[in-house]
Amino acid sequence: MDTGSAAADLVASNGLIKFLRREATLSPRRALTVAAVAGLSNAMILAIINTAAEHAEQSESRPLYAVFFAAAMLLYVVAQRWILTQAAEQVEAMIHRVRMRIVSQLQYCELLDVEQLGRAVIYSGIARHMQTLSQSASTVTIAVQMAILILFTTLYIAWISLTSFIALVAFMAVALTVYWKKSYSVRTDLRGTLEMDNDVYTTIDDLLDGFKEAKLSRSKARAIIQRIEEISERASEMRGNTQILLAKNFVFSQTAFYLLLGTMVFVVPILTSGYSDVVQKSTTAVLFIIGPISGLIGSIPIFENASAAAEAIMDLEKHLKKLSGIEIETDEEGRPITETGERFSSRYAGFKTIELRKAVFRYDPPNGDPTDSFSIGPIDLSITRGEVLFITGGNGSGKSTLLRVLTGLYPLHEGQLLIDGKQLPEANLQDYREIFSAVFGDFHLFSELYGIPDEAREEVHDWIHTLEILGKVKFDGRKFSTVDLSTGQRKRLALLAAALEKRPILVLDEWAADQDPMFRRKFYREILGMLRSGGTTIIAVTHDNRFFDAADRQMHMEDGMMAAYDPEFFHD
Numbered sequence: 001m002d003t004g005s006a007a008a009d010l011v012a013s014n015g016l017i018k019f020l021r022r023e024a025t026l027s028p029r030r031a032l033t034v035a036a037v038a039g040l041s042n043a044m045i046l047a048i049i050n051t052a053a054e055h056a057e058q059s060e061s062r063p064l065y066a067v068f069f070a071a072a073m074l075l076y077v078v079a080q081r082w083i084l085t086q087a088a089e090q091v092e093a094m095i096h097r098v099r100m101r102i103v104s105q106l107q108y109c110e111l112l113d114v115e116q117l118g119r120a121v122i123y124s125g126i127a128r129h130m131q132t133l134s135q136s137a138s139t140v141t142i143a144v145q146m147a148i149l150i151l152f153t154t155l156y157i158a159w160i161s162l163t164s165f166i167a168l169v170a171f172m173a174v175a176l177t178v179y180w181k182k183s184y185s186v187r188t189d190l191r192g193t194l195e196m197d198n199d200v201y202t203t204i205d206d207l208l209d210g211f212k213e214a215k216l217s218r219s220k221a222r223a224i225i226q227r228i229e230e231i232s233e234r235a236s237e238m239r240g241n242t243q244i245l246l247a248k249n250f251v252f253s254q255t256a257f258y259l260l261l262g263t264m265v266f267v268v269p270i271l272t273s274g275y276s277d278v279v280q281k282s283t284t285a286v287l288f289i290i291g292p293i294s295g296l297i298g299s300i301p302i303f304e305n306a307s308a309a310a311e312a313i314m315d316l317e318k319h320l321k322k323l324s325g326i327e328i329e330t331d332e333e334g335r336p337i338t339e340t341g342e343r344f345s346s347r348y349a350g351f352k353t354i355e356l357r358k359a360v361f362r363y364d365p366p367n368g369d370p371t372d373s374f375s376i377g378p379i380d381l382s383i384t385r386g387e388v389l390f391i392t393g394g395n396g397s398g399k400s401t402l403l404r405v406l407t408g409l410y411p412l413h414e415g416q417l418l419i420d421g422k423q424l425p426e427a428n429l430q431d432y433r434e435i436f437s438a439v440f441g442d443f444h445l446f447s448e449l450y451g452i453p454d455e456a457r458e459e460v461h462d463w464i465h466t467l468e469i470l471g472k473v474k475f476d477g478r479k480f481s482t483v484d485l486s487t488g489q490r491k492r493l494a495l496l497a498a499a500l501e502k503r504p505i506l507v508l509d510e511w512a513a514d515q516d517p518m519f520r521r522k523f524y525r526e527i528l529g530m531l532r533s534g535g536t537t538i539i540a541v542t543h544d545n546r547f548f549d550a551a552d553r554q555m556h557m558e559d560g561m562m563a564a565y566d567p568e569f570f571h572d
Ligand SMILES: Nc1ncnc2c1ncn2[C@@H]1O[C@H](COP(=O)(O)OP(=O)(O)OP(=O)(O)O)[C@@H](O)[C@H]1O
Pocket: 363, 364, 374, 393, 394, 395, 396, 397, 398, 399, 400, 401, 402, 441
């Protein structure tokens, strides 16, 4: 492969360039033309100053040069402002669009996939890498312009002295080739540091999530900090090495250009004897571009960081696209064009029965050892509209897993899920999920009531009253005044949000476990009855055997299987 096409391939495969080619809405020809105008006017300023200085003693030509100078300045200011404004607007708009695509795509991914992908990778793609891109936008734009300015100045030098031009081009070619070769490993190392940073974030996330526990135990906190230290040290060592390499390359390139200047002053005169003004002019020109050249080289680390970030973002989007099987399109403003569906609507809203037939689900084995993996099933279970079903079973017997399978959040590895006697087609899975609302054991309490029909919002106050959290929490039509409540109160608020979704089936995982005895009684004796008489089917995991009569039916789980009801299980 010749050097030219290798360089072209290198440019085309660069993360940032790929990203810009894919995302930019501004025509590259237009952007390059304006950047060229800015670069050309910059070079013109140099040429005018050089020529004016040469004819400094001829006062009659001075006003003419001043006019040219002012015109070149004006052109430069207009073009420069346009290109920098466009770059900032374009980059921010691109980031917004890609972010919206990634966030929208997330909702089409399966729970298991998102759990496996991990928060750190998702956060980094959506926040950290996008910030890196945003911060590098102006530096990269100015660098492109500097490259254009250098090109025009080089042409100007060619015009005044061919020898200087050859010296300059030879130096640039050697310096750039050596630079590319030296920086080769930097690019892969930079991606590695970004992945290592993700590990650091995951462990810090752990520390913050377990802050209470860490506060209670100095040895625990120290051990976590030690783990963070190990990972962070490795990450910083790797990052340090790449930055040192970049810095060394920077010094190398600068030295190369100082050598060039030396060559211009000491060697070129020997080759072009008798043309001292030529030497002076070309040296001035090189001095004029020394700043831009340093700036250009100095921006390379930023460019490399931005490229690594762009690549990580594109990889995340590609990965999510593969997981979700959906390509999200956005309009210019970043609004997803793909239908996301706001209101509750499901072809199964009027269902009569749902049924699991020989259903099996198994978790991926931890550490790859299949004997360690937990599975539920084969399970046969039928639920009829309007009934109240209680599910009991020991810790780890698979009740919560069953709820996730039943609600369509986890896939079936074997067996069937039938609705009204017909197997649920894969394509209708989301429609099926829409018939459920839930308060899971690890529920998340949103401070805002998302996705609740307006008419249901009018019932919030009555629910706050029924759930006895009046005075604790207020609702302003959109948000709750606080979600910093006790565990039992948070669960009450989560129940309120789930009930207001007005789905045909309400799933509750040990909801009453954190309620005081008085309220627990009210829940089983009044609230369940109220929901049921409103037509809601209730599937609840519970251990409250005193209230089993509130259910139409109960099922018991043992070791991932349905088991016969065992009264002994409930004896202390
Ligand atoms: N994310 C996961 N990845 C792998 N295995 C898991 C995961 N979550 C749960 N398990 C396995 O599934 C088993 C059953 O968990 P599950 O939460 O369904 O039990 P449960 O009956 O709801 O228990 P509890 O009464 O304690 O809430 C666990 O013992 C564990 O081995």
